[in-house]
Amino acid sequence: MDLNNIYNELGVDKEVFDFCSDIEATLKNRFDAIDKIAEYNQLKVLNAFRSCKVSEGCLYGSTGYGYNDMGRDTLEEVYAKVFNTESALVRSQIACGTHALSTALFAILRPGDELLSPVGKPYDTLEGIIGINPLPGSLTEFGVTYRQVDLLEDGGFDYEKIRDSINAKTKLITIQRSKGYQTRPTLSVERIGELIKFVKGVKPDVIVMVDNCYGEFVEIIEPSDVGADLCIGSLIKNPGGGLAPTGGYIVGKKSLVDLCAYRLTTPGLGKEVGASLGVNTSFYQGLFLAPTIVAGALKGAIFAACVYEKLGYRCVPDATEPRYDIIQSVVLGSPEKLIAFCKGIQAAAPVDSFVVPEPWPMPGYQSDVIMAAGAFIQGSSIELSADGPLTEPYAVYFQGGLTWFHAKYGIIMSLEMLYKEKLITL
Ligand SMILES: *Cc1c(COP(=O)(O)O)cnc(C)c1O
Numbered sequence: 197m198d199l200n201n202i203y204n205e206l207g208v209d210k211e212v213f214d215f216c217s218d219i220e221a222t223l224k225n226r227f228d229a230i231d232k233i234a235e236y237n238q239l240k241v242l243n244a245f246r247s248c249k250v251s252e253g254c255l256y257g258s259t260g261y262g263y264n265d266m267g268r269d270t271l272e273e274v275y276a277k278v279f280n281t282e283s284a285l286v287r288s289q290i291a292c293g294t295h296a297l298s299t300a301l302f303a304i305l306r307p308g309d310e311l312l313s314p315v316g317k318p319y320d321t322l323e324g325i326i327g328i329n330p331l332p333g334s335l336t337e338f339g340v341t342y343r344q345v346d347l348l349e350d351g352g353f354d355y356e357k358i359r360d361s362i363n364a365k366t367k368l369i370t371i372q373r374s375k376g377y378q379t380r381p382t383l384s385v386e387r388i389g390e391l392i393k394f395v396k397g398v399k400p401d402v403i404v405m406v407d408n409c410y411g412e413f414v415e416i417i418e419p420s421d422v423g424a425d426l427c428i429g430s431l432i433k434n435p436g437g438g439l440a441p442t443g444g445y446i447v448g449k450k451s452l453v454d455l456c457a458y459r460l461t462t463p464g465l466g467k468e469v470g471a472s473l474g475v476n477t478s479f480y481q482g483l484f485l486a487p488t489i490v491a492g493a494l495k496g497a498i499f500a501a502c503v504y505e506k507l508g509y510r511c512v513p514d515a516t517e518p519r520y521d522i523i524q525s526v527v528l529g530s531p532e533k534l535i536a537f538c539k540g541i542q543a544a545a546p547v548d549s550f551v552v553p554e555p556w557p558m559p560g561y562q563s564d565v566i567m568a569a570g571a572f573i574q575g576s577s578i579e580l581s582a583d584g585p586l587t588e589p590y591a592v593y594f595q596g597g598l599t600w601f602h603a604k605y606g607i608i609m610s611l612e613m614l615y616k617e618k619l620i621t622l
Contacts, residue, residue, distance in 0.1 A: 203608070208263040212612045215622045219502045220604070226498055230491050237413045237487035244277035245484065248415025255477045256596075262471035271479055272467070275447055275551065278483070279427055283453035285467060286431075288475045289460060290444030291407045293430030294321040298403055300426055300446055301368070303459035307339035309367035312393065314358045314545070315383065319376045319407065340449050341365065350379045350411045353391055362398045369395050373411040373419060374521040377593060378438070378511065382520040385415050389422030396423065396457045403452065409433055410521040410577075413490040425449050426456075431596050432576040434522065437482030437489045438598045441475060441573055489578060490522060493596050497524035500594070503607060504550060507620055522578075527591045531555075535592045538568035540610030541594065544602070545570020555586050563587040580606045 203213045248270055253289040253480075258265035275284035290296045297319075305311060305570060312328060324328040327336025335342070343366075345357045361365040361546050362369075375382045395521075405426040406419035412434035420427040426448035431440035446456045457466035501511040501524055513519065528534050535555065542553050555564035564586045570580040580603055582594035597603025614620045 203605075207284070208608055208612050209615060211622050212608060212615050215606050216503060216522070216523065216604075216611065219357055219506060220499065220609070221491075221497075223499065223502065227495055230494050230498075233414075233416055234487045234491035236416045237490075237573075240416075241274075241484060241487060244274045248273045248277060250480065252275065254313050255480065257472040257476050259471050259473065261469045265470075265472050267476035267480075268470070268472040269467075271483075272478065273418075274480075274483065275445055279418050279447040280448040281420045281427070281453075284445060284447040285453050285457050285460065286443065286445040286479065287460065288441075288479075289470050290431075290446075291442065293407075293428070293433065293444055294319075294325070294379055296428045296430065296444030297322060297407055298325045299470055300339075300428055300452075300456050300571055301335060301370075303455040304368055304403060304452065305335060305338075305404075306367070308365060310341045310343060310363065312358075312361055312366050312369045313342075313344045313372070314353065314369060314395065315359070315371055316378070316380060318370060318372050318395040319345065321467040322407075337500070347380050350421045353387075353394070358395065359398050362395065362402065366399060366402055367551060369402055370407065371404065372407040372409075372426070374407075374523060376409075376523075381513070382523075384475035384518070384520045385411075385417050385419055385422055388419045388424070392419075392423040405448075410523055413487045414494065414520055422446055425607075425619050426452055431482070432573055433477070433485055433578050434490050434493075435477070435486050436576075436578065437484065437486035437575070438576065438578050439482035439485065441478055441479040443475065443479065446565065456521055489598055492598065492600035493578065494519055496597040496602045496607060497522055497595065498597075499604060500524050500526065500607045500610075503611060504588065512566065523593060523595045525591050525593045527589045528584075529590050530619075531586050531590055533614060533616070534584050534586065534615040535566055536617050536619055537592050537610040538566045538582050538584070540568075540608075540613035541580060541606045542552045542568040542570055543613070544606040544609040546602070547572060561585055570585060582610075594610055 244276040254267035254270045272284040287461040324331035344359050377448035402426045406424040408427045431443035501515040504526045505511050505515040512525045538553050553568045558565040567583040569581040578596045578599040584592040
């Protein structure tokens with residue numbers, strides 16, 4: 197069968213298709229390795245469903261207070277089992293990943309306590325919560341102080357400085373797994389484990405929280421398998437499998453998850469309240485699909501790195517590096533190329549494919565930003581999406597793809613746009 201015809205019908209030139217096909221042909225071994233991880237994680241998730249006895253009744257939702265919501269409570273048992281923790285809080289009332297992280301920070305930290313990030317600056321949206329960028333209501337206003345130790349030049353942990361920064365006030369240590377929109381490498385679970393061992397060696401009762409966003413199911417273990425007391429993420433990223441319409445999760449030690457539930461609802465009520473309304477089925481089904489969805493997104497990221505590296509563009513991570521999250525960045529070097537790339541991703545979307553993305557002055561950014569997304573769930577970044585600020589070095593960040601074939605087509609279309617506008621030669 198000649199796939200070229202259908203690609204051609206969808207606007208892909210033969211030169212572009214052939215160039216990409218040659219690259220895809222070299223990726224078989226890497227894709228096999230990704231499939232093996234997906235298979236392991238699929239069985240891990242299925243095993244949790246089985247041992248928690250997920251039943252048809254779990255798929256119905258509650259209203260009002262949400263007392264005795266069997267589906268919600270069983271789902272939390274499933275998450276706890278998957279992440280190998282004592283307890284879990286998985287709720288649509290958690291609005292996003294930032295809210296989940298904020299809930300945990302405010303749940304645990306008390307006036308006079310100190311928060312430490314030993315892996316450099318945390319994700320942008322946390323700056324206002326911590327008070328690095330002092331917003332009304334931030335932890336700073338409650339008398340919680342913050343310290344940060346940056347990674348070393350080579351990406352390693354600055355153990356000496358970390359030891360010196362842990363003091364009598366240090367209550368919580370936050371570790372971000374994914375690089376997010378920074379240039380540092382994403383941390384493997386193994387490296388997170390080493391860091392946790394070190395900080396607990398310095399102060400055994402310190403609480404370690406991991407921002408697990410974009411990392412779930414990329415490896416066969418999670419940070420909660422290597423000593424993290426809390427692991428936190430968004431359901432419109434990896435673990436929601438593209439089906440969860442909103443929500444976040446917090447997994448970890450029971451006493452800490454209970455504190456988070458007290459913060460999310462109220463002391464005393466905690467996990468007992470919070471109607472699941474109609475979301476239980478999509479939370480279950482999304483988690484069930486998440487391992488293979490993440491595998492598709494990873495294949496897309498590797499494919500893109502191979503395509504663009506071959507054309508001479510710097511990719512982070514590069515084409516051969518191991519992967520610890522689903523984010524790929526490509527340094528395109530000019531505004532025209534960045535815009536064309538995003539147009540290609542948008543044109544490949546299942547929703548709003550006819551929309552042309554334009555750079556705009558997004559609040560909170562120094563320069564204009566361009567974003568491409570045509571998602572079923574607003575803002576979902578487990579679905580194929582791309583964005584980048586229109587400033588040096590004109591890097592595009594992209595992630596997701598609910599199927600490998602969609603991710604592949606999106607990347608081919610990004611290249612097609614660059615080719616058609618004569619911004620590259622093949
Ligand atoms: C996405 C993300 C968050 C949370 O972002 P939301 O948009 O609020 O879900 C936090 N940390 C990292 C590393 C992320 O990638």
